[in-house]
Amino acid sequence: MAAPISEGVMLVSFSVREDACRNLEGPPIADIPTVYAIDTRRWLILSIQK
Helix, strand or coil: CEEEEECCEEEEECCCCHHHHCCCCCCCHHHCCCEEEEECCCCEEEEEEC
């Protein structure tokens, strides 16, 4: 999912397929929502929220 929050900045989140990361230790990756704020002019990650 992606949504603009201001001119030149977009919020981006990813959904992981449940079967893509099987047999890993720790919490399931799909249970850890992560949202990135991206500067779309310079293509830099401005912040990460977990």
